[in-house]
Amino acid sequence: MLYIGCHLSSSRGLAAMGRQALELGANTFQFFTRNPRGSRAKPLDEADAAALTALLQSHAFAPIIAHAPYTLNLCAAVEDRRTFAWETLADDLSRMEHLPGQLYNLHPGSHVGQGPEAGAAWIAQALNAVLRPEQTTTVLLETMAGKGSEVGGRFEELKAILDQVELREKVGVCLDTCHVWDAGYDLAGNLDGVLEEFDRVIGLDRLRAIHLNDSCNPLGSRKDRHARIGEGAIGTEALARVVRHPALRHLPFCLETPNELPGYAQEIALLRRLAEEAV
Structure with missing residues (x-):
């Protein structure tokens, strides 16, 4: 089975996102935990969280992905910005326990001239400060395009973070x-x-x-501009090989292509068809 979904708006509530995912033919999805360009989060509705949890279980969803806001920089050069990021991360992970067993994705951060080794050390220090043995949420470090001073543009940079995290089982990619x-x-x-x-x-x-996601740019451009499936430099067939690959087929796939909901529904249907053609 292909587990595939897209990024949805949480403005109507958690359970509403689950129902919307089903309407799109999805069996996973992603949402922002709070304003992606700010810091504010809506008050947690525990009944709504419980309703989404029940829906996910009854429809055999893959783990869903909560995405941290872009404003988090765990390795910022300015201490106040690191403190904000660490506190926000801790609050998000606490709230995520109302949706047990899910994934929490974040961009590792930008070292802002400190160097990738220092950046990795700050990021690992933040994770070691907030991760708890009893938490059910897995934190994911996202691979990055390598623009500017981003940490995570090379696999080795993610390894440098992961190697310093004490609760290994709580962190993935x-x-x-x-x-x-x-x-x-x-x-x-x-x-x-x-x-x-x-x-x-x-x-x-x-x-x-x-x-x-497809890419608007050629290989190695280090620019990070997403394209719709088949409308970029990677191409439909290459992305079909990704969803077909035996080492990846069990994972949740989430589209972040520049689409409205009808476009997401079309891409989900396309990728299901391409995945099934290989079976």
């Missing part, structure tokens, strides 16, 4: 197809080679989700 392509990993020409490199550096057991 989300691979974004647009980002790794823009970072220089040739998914279209050598998918097996990219996955072998990921396994050698990080370990495929740490890969817990896929952001499935």
Whole structure:
């Protein structure tokens, strides 16, 4: 079975997102935990969270993905910004326990001139400060395109963070197809080679989700601009090979393509058809 969904707006509530995902033909989805460009989060509705949990169980969803706001920078050079990020991360993870067993994705951060080694150390320090042995949420570090001072444009940079995290089982990786392509990993020409490199550096057991996006830019551009499936430089057939790959088929795939809901429904149907053609 292909577990695939898209990014949905949480404005109507948690359970409403689950029902909307079903209408789109999805069996997973992603949402922002709070304003993606700010810091404010709506008050938690525990009944709504319980209703979504029941819906996910009754319809055999794959784990869903909560996405941290873009304003979080766990390795910011300014202490106040690091403190904000660490406190927001802790609050989000506390709230996520009302949706047990799900995934929480974040961009690792930008070292802002401190260097990737210092950035990795700050990020790991933040995770060690907020992760709890009893939590059911798995935190995912997202692969990045490598623009500017982003940490995570190379697999080795994510490994440097993961190696310093004490609660190893609470942290994994989300691979974004647009980002790794823009970072220089040739998914279209050598998918097996990219996955072998990921396994050698990080370990495929740490890969817990896929952001499935085409890219507006050529391989290695380090620009991070998502495209609709088949409308970018990666292409439909290459992304079909991603969803068909035996090492990846069990993972939740989430579309972050520039679409409205009808477009997402079409892409979900397309990728289901392409995945089934290989069976």
